[in-house]
Amino acid sequence: MSLRHTLYKYCKLNGLEDLSCIIQLAFVNYATSNPSKNKWIYLNPQILDSFIGIGEDAVKKMLEYLADQTDAVKRSYTFYCPEKEYEFCDAKSEEELEEDEIELVCNACDQVHVIHDKKECLYEIDFEGNREKIVKELKLSTKDIANELVVLNTNPEHIDKLAEMIASRLKVSGSQKEEAKNAIVRMLSTVKDISGLIAGISEDVATTTESINKIVKNLSGISLLENLFASQ
């Protein structure tokens, strides 16, 4: 099953159907705005939740499900040094843990710790995502978004989350970001045709700035955004 269908299935099973579009966009936004250009990127449940708003533990459960059901999300085991507890030792993928002997080349004490079961050391489970698969399989077309807008526009919380996501992609300072977000909320509530702006989440971050700039130029009454982007 594709990542998109698996994600929808999880949302359905867990009463998150209303949020499925936001969750999908949150993943795409995370992948396209991640500063690392690696094939595999670290998926931070806290940051994902800052856009989804269902709680960090619920996001972790969702990632567990995606890691079990798809090959776009994988578990990464962060081990801590057996000699110096709570100091980072090594990170291993699930496949590497299938070996009879697991060698941890320790960052903390510079030794090689050989274990036969992950439980012999203190560890935490993190998640990594395949950037290309996330963007490709979860990308929304403007047509998809137009269909979803009916749901999105009926819930002010959804508009707020979308605005948060879009504002996070703008190259503006911390205090200006909050102001920009509030202005985007107004814009999203006002503008009928915002599907292009939302679809821009799956593109380069510069596209978002450009889209907002265009919309601002066609609108009056959003002077804050006009000032913010006057020089961009």
Next chain:
Amino acid sequence: MPAREEIKKRLRQADYKLLAQQLFNQSFDNLSSTQYTGLLKIADIYGSKYIQFYKLKEGQDIRTITSNLNDRNYQPIFDVHQDLQVIGISKTEESFTIHSQFFTSHEDWVPSPTNPNIKTRQTITTRRAMTIRKLPENNYLLLSIDPIGEGAAVARDIPGYLDQLAEIVQLDFRDFFDIKEIDGAIHSLVTNGVLIPRTIRSREPNTNRERSVIARAARDNIRDENIYQNTAAGDLDLESLRLYFHGAHRRKETVEIYGRTLLKIRTNANKETTDELTTHIIQVL
């Protein structure tokens, strides 16, 4: 049997069991003492090693060295001794291998056999192997030495061991070979995707500030970090760089480079895998 214990210390269990089957068609526990010695000859070269690369100097003839070396059967020594000892020499006209060994000692707290909670301070002596191999297919020579302490410290000790070796065999290979700087080759392998950088520690030459990045996720790769890029460009001085190598086999190998010339490799005792990485490095040197 000391050779058996020595092999178990040096190699992964999966590797020595597989090698016993491949070489002698027997299970590891049933080998004869001659067979254990044969296996240790391999174990002395593979496993966890610091490696330096040397290249034959222009105008030098390798046969000057090979004609002055005498074959000697590989015979490891398990009684603790002070100085470096040559324990085996094999050669052809174009290549040679010199096996040598020495012992180091350090103090450590060792748990009592009857009660693991009670520990006593003891002196631990460890057999260390140093092998010099001139490869038959090219003009490169590999020096491999067992890990002792951290990279930079090992690099400082190597000339002393080479002095001792030169005295024993009455021939100093450094007269014929130049050490190669391999940092550029390693960076090329990262660019080509052969090696994946996981940890980098570099020093800013102007301020002496150390900068480092550690990838804490299994598939992460730090080659797009500014610190890595500045180090590869020569703007920062490389202290150490830890990399992963995906060999032909499923297992990942760990490679670390210290400064410009010293590499630490943890390899399988499997000639294909080991030679695969060495070949990659030599190709871009």
